[in-house]
Amino acid sequence: MEPCPNLPVVTGLSLCLSRHGCRALSTLRKAAGLVDLLPDLQSETMGSACQWDGTLSPNDFNYSVAAFCERWKEVNDSLPQWLWVPFPVAGDSSCNAAGYLTMENVYHQNASEEVSHEESILGDEELSDDATVVQSCSEDDVHVYDYHIVYSFNFRVPVLYFRGYRLDGCPLKLDDIEKDLPAYSLKVLGESKWTFMTQESTMQALKKYSPSEISLHASKKDCWVSIHGKVYDVTTFLEDHPGGEDVILHASAGGDATQAFEDVGHSSTAISMMEGYVIGTVEGHASVDEPSKPVSGPQRLQRKLPPPSYNFSDFLLPLLVLGSAFAAWYYLNFYSVPKA
Numbered sequence: 001m002e003p004c005p006n007l008p009v010v011t012g013l014s015l016c017l018s019r020h021g022c023r024a025l026s027t028l029r030k031a032a033g034l035v036d037l038l039p040d041l042q043s044e045t046m047g048s049a050c051q052w053d054g055t056l057s058p059n060d061f062n063y064s065v066a067a068f069c070e071r072w073k074e075v076n077d078s079l080p081q082w083l084w085v086p087f088p089v090a091g092d093s094s095c096n097a098a099g100y101l102t103m104e105n106v107y108h109q110n111a112s113e114e115v116s117h118e119e120s121i122l123g124d125e126e127l128s129d130d131a132t133v134v135q136s137c138s139e140d141d142v143h144v145y146d147y148h149i150v151y152s153f154n155f156r157v158p159v160l161y162f163r164g165y166r167l168d169g170c171p172l173k174l175d176d177i178e179k180d181l182p183a184y185s186l187k188v189l190g191e192s193k194w195t196f197m198t199q200e201s202t203m204q205a206l207k208k209y210s211p212s213e214i215s216l217h218a219s220k221k222d223c224w225v226s227i228h229g230k231v232y233d234v235t236t237f238l239e240d241h242p243g244g245e246d247v248i249l250h251a252s253a254g255g256d257a258t259q260a261f262e263d264v265g266h267s268s269t270a271i272s273m274m275e276g277y278v279i280g281t282v283e284g285h286a287s288v289d290e291p292s293k294p295v296s297g298p299q300r301l302q303r304k305l306p307p308p309s310y311n312f313s314d315f316l317l318p319l320l321v322l323g324s325a326f327a328a329w330y331y332l333n334f335y336s337v338p339k340a
C-alpha cells in the first residue's frame, strides 16, 4: 500500500505513536521543535477524506522514516539528528528494508530552558569534558534522553522507546519525566494511560512473586532481593555494588531485605538505581511503599557507625584533667606559703 498522498508522513508517524500508544513519549515533539506544529498537522490529517486506520505497512514505515528525517532537519538542524540503523540482513548487504531510527544524548535541563545538545548546556563555550558539564549546571538538573523508533510488526505502527537518565546514568522516575514534558503531552498523558507506558507506570502489571519463590534466587548467579514490597533482580549488579556483593547475597538469603537496606541509609542515587532492577512485587505485601527518604553526608555516615561502646580509656583524659585541677586547688590552699 502506498502512503496516502494527502497525509503528511511525519504526522502519520506521530499519530500512530499517540493513537496506538505502545511505548511513546511526546517529549520527542518538544525535542524536535514540533510542539506547536504537530497539533495543527494532526487536525489537518484527521479532517482528511482519506480513510486511514492509523496503521503503516513496513514499506510505509521505511518511506515515512526517510521523510520524517528530512522534515526533522528542516524544522531545526541544530538539534541532534535521527540516524537510521539497518538490521543486518543475512546474505544481502544491500537490503535496508528493516531497521530503526535512533537519536541519543538529547539533553534536557530542569527548571530552565530546554537544551538539546551538549553545546547548548554551555552556550557558546567549548565543551571540554564531562566535568565542565557538571560545573555549568547542577548535575541533578540535567536529564538525558535516548530515543529509538522501531516498527512493530504486531501492531503495524512505529513505536517510540525512550530512556531517560541523569548524567551519572541513574534512570529517571516517571515524576521527573513528567516534569520534562511539554504541556500538550502532559494533557495527552492525563487523558490516556496507554499512550505513555513506562517501566514505572506498568508496575501494577508486573508479576507477583511469593516469598518462597523469591528465596530460591539467592546465589551469585541468580540473586533477587525484596525491598519495600518490590522484587529486584540484582544479579548483574552484584559485582558493581559499592557495598560489596556479600551484603546483598546475605540480605537476599535472609528473606525481606528492607531493614538491611534501610539500615545502610542508601543515597538518592542508590534509590534511583534500584528502578532499573525491578522485576515484580511481593505477593501478599500490603502495599508497595517507597524506600525511606534517602540520607546523605554526615547523617548517612552516622547511621553506619556502630552503637557507642564505652571503656575505661574513654574516661581517662577527663579523670586526669579533673585530678590535676583538684591537686592544684589542694596545693594552693593548704601547702603554699604566703610570700612575706
Ligand code: HEM
Pocket (backbone or CB within 6 Å): 225, 232, 234, 241, 242, 243, 244, 247, 248, 251, 257, 260, 261, 264, 265, 266, 267, 268, 269, 270, 271, 273, 274, 277
Ligand atoms: C537494588 C538494591 C541495591 C542498590 C541499587 C544498592 C546501591 C548502593 C549504592 C549506589 C551504594 C553506594 C552508596 C550510596 O549511594 O548509598 C551502596 C552502598 C551500600 N549498600 Fe547497597 N544497594 C542495594 C541493596 C543493598 C542491600 C540489600 C544491602 C544490604 C545490607 C546493601 C548494603 C550496602 C552497604 C553496606 C553499602 C556500603 C555503604 C558505604 O560504605 O557507604 N545494599 N548500595
